[in-house]
Amino acid sequence: MTGAPLIELEHATVRFGTRVALYDVTLAVHAGERIALVGANGSGKTTLLRLLHGQLQPHLASGVRRTARGADGCEPRQAMLFQRPFLLRLSVRRNVELALWLAGVRGTERRERALAALAHVGLRAEADRPARVLSGGQQQRVALARAWAVRPQVLFLDEPTASLDPHARRDIEALVAEFAAEGMTVVMSSHHLGQVRRLASRVIYLEQGRLVVDRPTAGFFDDPLPDEAALFLQGELP
Structure with missing residues (x-):
């Protein structure tokens, strides 16, 4: 992607007490992207969403930062939708x-x-x-x-269709796709790989708080993956 990112993390780590929920994550979110976060339960998807959204701050350490800037140079307008x-x-x-x-x-x-x-x-x-x-x-x-x-310039979605029936899920997917077509940047977590194929332009795979894969959607589903991500894609938890 070209141009300055809307939100950027550099070597960000999040701790809850002694537990490390995210470790040394570096990524950038650019305008117009449709990013899907995938991984097993407890892999850090929701924590990463909250960190990108600014609800959490990274653990203070040398070189760690979260930056966010909209077109006006200020924090981009954001909204977050939870599973319930x-x-x-x-x-x-x-x-x-x-x-x-x-x-x-x-x-x-x-x-x-x-x-x-x-x-x-x-x-x-x-x-x-x-x-x-x-x-x-x-x-x-x-x-x-x-x-x-x-x-909002950026919409965060945490498993937005996890508890819905197929008809309701299709309705929500259609609206998310419409919002993205209007120019809204979308970052969502999902366990539904078919949904990821339909909605995402980029897939990030997390395992135990670490960012393992960050690829365009076609590359994630069609190209060779690290073993742990390949097992996840096959429906086998690492």
Whole structure:
């Protein structure tokens, strides 16, 4: 990729007490990329997402840093979607408006943008329903609407379809692909390798907190891999 990265890690290590969750990770995220993080449970995918998002800071040591810069030179606008989205005991529209309020959007514009975001994900008719009575797939679409409404440059997704049925999963995948086509940079973790093939332009394989493979998607699936990554791809945990 050309141009300065939006987010960059250099020799980043994350510790939780005595446990090392990520070790010496160096990578850069460029505008327009669609990056999939893959690996077994506990490999460090969620920790890496949170580190890239700025929710975590790398362990302080010589030469370690996280840098992030948008087109204006400031931290790029970001949003993160979790496997089970947290929705307040409010209407669907109010849940989206809250994110816009936190982003500093004014009252009348908040309502307009919230309704536009819900229309974008096919939930305009559900705007006044309590968010928590919706199905799992609908709740995930509310979370996507909430993220899209703040117009992030980078969208982080942590196993966004893990608990959904195939129909709901296809809906979420279609929306993520649409967001990416609009120019949004996407970084997501996934156990679903078919989903990775469909959505990602780049795949990063993690094992026990170490970055083992970082390749374009075609190279990850079609070219020889290190033994541990090849076993994972075959469905055998290293």
